[in-house]
Amino acid sequence: MSDKNQIQNCGKCGLCLSACPVYKTLKEEHLSPRAKLQLIKKFEGRDIHVSPLLKELVSKCLMCGSCTAACPSGVDHYGQFMEMRRKMMDEVGEIPAIRSMIFMLAREYRIQLGAKMARIGRKITPDQIARSLKLGSIPVHSFPGLNPVPFRKGLPEKIEPRGKVRESLIYFTGCATNYLFEDTGRAVIGILTHLGYRVIIPKTQTCCGIPLMFHGAPEEAAANMAANIKAIQGAMDIHNCTGVIVDCTTCGTALRDEYLGLARKIDSGEIPAPKAWKGFDPQTLGRSLNNIASKTRDILSFVHEHRVECSFDPGFSPVRATYHAPCHSRNSFKTGSITDRLFREFPCFDFVPAPDQDECCGGGGTFFYEFPDISRQMAEKKINTVKSLEVPYWLTDCPVCRINLAGSLGENRDGPKVIHPVVPIYDQLIIEE
Template sequence: MSTPINSPVKPLKNCGKCGLCLAACPVYKVLKEEQASPRARLQLIKAFENNTLESSALLKEIISKCLMCGSCVVACPSGINHYEQFMDMREKMVKDLGETPAIRSLIYLLARESRIRRGAGLARLGQRWVQKLTPTWLANKYCLGNIPLKQFPQLNLLPFRKTVATTIPPQGIKKGSLVYFTGCATNYMYADTGISMVGILTHLGYEVIIPQDQTCCGIPLMFHGAVDEAVKNMILNITALGAHECDGILVDCTTCGAALKDEYPALIKKRMANDPQKSLEYWEKLASAAQKIADKTFDILSFIVAHKQDLVFDKTTPNLGNIAYHAPCHSRNNFNTLPLVQSLLRELPFINYTPTLDEAECCGGGGTFFYEHPEIAKKMMDKKIHHVKAVKANIWLTDCPVCRINLAGNIDKTSETEAIQVLHPVTLIHDALKKGPLEKEPLEKS
């Protein structure tokens, strides 16, 4: 019997060392080393908690060599939430041993929206100078992980949320109101995803509300042990999202969705029990608001499947050829969307959906995993690119921005994979919709 990824943390003694988590763990499948397995990490955590194992650089590395995909949780017959255990252990390791300068810088930026905005602006300027002044052969030598800097996505000319109104009316008769949590990637990198989200939701008859004071969901901060900073972001988002009456909260990234749906209620409850600086009434009110948000959170692809009968496609849309899909880990493990997405893609009349052999295998992106452990991530990506080439795909779809960065960034621009586009599924669907007379053309990215 599988364990939901948002299940409570059960005692480590429940681990029977059965090994079912080994077959589910993408890192173990690459390294084939016992210390890389989820059960080994659990035993190390147990020894640490029993004071028979001290903090060390090696222990921190072993704990960090995890994609936080949650696959081991789903596979565990003993009901252990490895995900929460690993998250808590990362926090302890960072407190004991600190973090690298690069990760500390990332945490500093993501902890405040104003810093993210300034950092994105500087990065966009840097991209322009690299493109103008650096020869291609040299630019391809500068990499973040395995990804050449020139193959990173172009940052939006303006943050997406600055280009749209807070409230966008529906096309035709209003069916309801939806709040759109854009996340950092859409706001600063992938405006095409945001434009398509708004276009689809208004096409379906929904008013779209985009709170301008939302910020990073907090998951990247939690992954690196910065829980205090993550809680501050969560409180800001709970306030921003909870300020609007709506029928649902939509995400285009299932990692952000996992934060809103699973991590916010869990972390707020944990703080309620351990933070004496705030009153119990304060935390209870916050916990109630977090749970309301969790109950209303949906990923966009599940929402589209539930309303697909109302999609009106332009009959002149040409066939786009072979399309492959990469299922992000949080889509599979937190939202269980893979069967729904497969069904949706098979029904789209303008594509030939061809599943790859490793469609549901992790790509090795994992937040910053592709940067921290590039040798492991590369082995995962080499396999995925081999399989996407085998189905002769023109477009590779994925609904996770980090997966999108990783897939597109590892495609060899000098080989037969050069022509493969990597897109969010909503872009493909929106482009094929019959446009209303008042719908504006998509904004241009720089």
Template sequence: MKADEANQCGKCGLCLTSCPVYKATREETTAPRAKIHLIKNFAHDTLPASDRMQKKLQCCLMCGTCTNMCPGGVQHDILFMRMRQEMGSRQGRSKEVKAAGAILPKENRLRLVSKAARLGASSLAQRIIGRMRIGNIPIENFPMPNARPFRDQVPEIIEPSGRPVGTVVYFTGCATNHIFERTGHASVKVLTRMGYRVILPKNQGCCGLPLFFHGDIKQAEDTILANIDVLQAVSCDAILVDCATCGSALGHAYPQLMTELDLPDRPARRLAEKVWDIGEFVFRHFDQLAPHLDPGKNKETVTYHLPCHLKNHGQEKTMVENLLKELPHVDYQKTGDWDSCCGGGGFFFNEYPEISKKIVDSKIKNAVNTGAQSWATGCPGCRVQLSGNLPQKGMMDVCHPMEIIVRGLKQTAKTDE
């Protein structure tokens, strides 16, 4: 570890005002600047690696908010990632990180795990499992995996009904492919109705960011390089993601990660220039969607949660919220904490359940008070955290913004599937 970048920290404390973990605990040791201080002392050999140090460094949502607002330009997320890698090699990695490293980069293993999870979600298994929890979330509140991977359900190239206005690549990530098929179908329907040819490369894989952020860099290297090759090979106007984490990976982290791996970053930078969150893309091209929306549809009350990775690495944080406001069938109700972290953070909700619960409970209270029927968010991890912690299962439809849009589309002569 080098101390050069850590030395940029001026200890001003601005990161404390934005860090969701610090705001929940009010403990200086959980603050970003405290972690930077640990890293600096470790780099200068004045502080040895220890289990306690590793635990302090892991107590972070890796949301990127501190990096985004730091006046000193400290790249907290990159420094934390490097240090987690160092701690993992010295102290060992958690069972969650080990499991993710064994599964996420391998599509065949993801398929097996999805089948096993689907079997585990059966009524018989639920009676056996009972009230088991992962973190604070009851097993029964986790979403049912897709019966088949989403990309197996659709063609690799999907044409619009009329002449294409453009071509987009749809990067589905792990979650849509194996859990949230409804999001995938909604996204394809919206894009083709807008006139876009949609390409879903079959060989795309996990974005790799969860592994990188938890310090398991080498495990993610192959799948990230494969994604860059696959996506670079397709001629398109834009590469769209329905997951804020995937968007942060492809559009922000990949060029930095190439540097970490001592690899050329130019292909990753060319790729990043084309990456858009699908909600932001649809808003930017709303004139192509508007004619297909039915103003006669019954109003649906909707609130919105802005994922941290979209807030910090997207085009502009109000774009998806403004998209929801433009929909004629939506009665949008904003919460005061619409853009604050939900406390999910990869494995954080399981590793630090008390802090995670404190963060999410206030968001749920505010969302419920809006009277919303649906809670839209563009991050699969946030969906699991928000829906899994609701006081009553299913009391709100926690869904992707594309699913909200689909409910307002006009019917076509050909029945939509």
């Protein structure tokens, strides 16, 4: 279906309004998903032109996909907004901070250099200054510390389980686990090897590319995609891997959905093919894309599927915790009922459901940086709810949600610790020495 027909299908019914976290926060019609579609329609009809105001209105979106999931007419708001961002990027560009992020994420060596500089900066910045500075809505001192060394660098590419190997799985770590949250990575590997799986961590994997796509840089995202396809398919061929595990459903959405869309844009000539793309045979590339997409699984769904094989230490006390459901987990991977059952069934949890666990936290990639006031309102609402539950742990399987929620807690020392659910699961498994 063409973009034009997609927008024509919008019946302006308003169901997207009740799903959109930005609209629910601000109650302004011109920021609703249906209004954004009409702005795009006017732009395509050349009734309006790209301007800073149009860019701001379309960009006030968390790219959560909730409107697309709620639409009874099947309109792909998510895809429409992403494509419009590309056109606006071509016309009016981006602010320096976002341009710098795009430049950095487009090459793995730049990400490594950026992480080193951030690590040094954290060490030499006086605490008093760090407490006075903010990145968007989050105080600098509230950002997580960086891993001492990149997570993938400190591990072999192949990690064997104890005992008999049942199958081999690829672990796509993503940038956050590699540079910020090694506790998540070690827990994922520990769980998978506990279940008898050989874990393969391709060393040449890089950023999934979704941040680049969100900011109108599909050419750079396509280069990352080419690198990841080579890394993942190459590891699949060498080790006969049967699946690709992600601990972040945003990365999973890239591997499972967005790469296929990018490939279609390249094939149609809509965006230029990256240099790395030219080495692919078209038929082989198509098979690789579909192979990776069909085999990509989020770690929580995978663990729940193997729940009867998880042996928990009866000596541990259950972790009293609540959960924040990331938008891509709900809307792309549809894990809502799965995670709810996991938290209720696993003996390692004393689960306290939050009434607003499915509400967006306002992180949304760089949304907390670009629109800090809106993000802060959304985060504070959730924080007030979770404080009333009096739980010591707040679980979420999205690293940006983790950064946003933990950072928004700030100086609230009596607030919960925000962690990935795999951490308490791994901590309470019976690990044979």
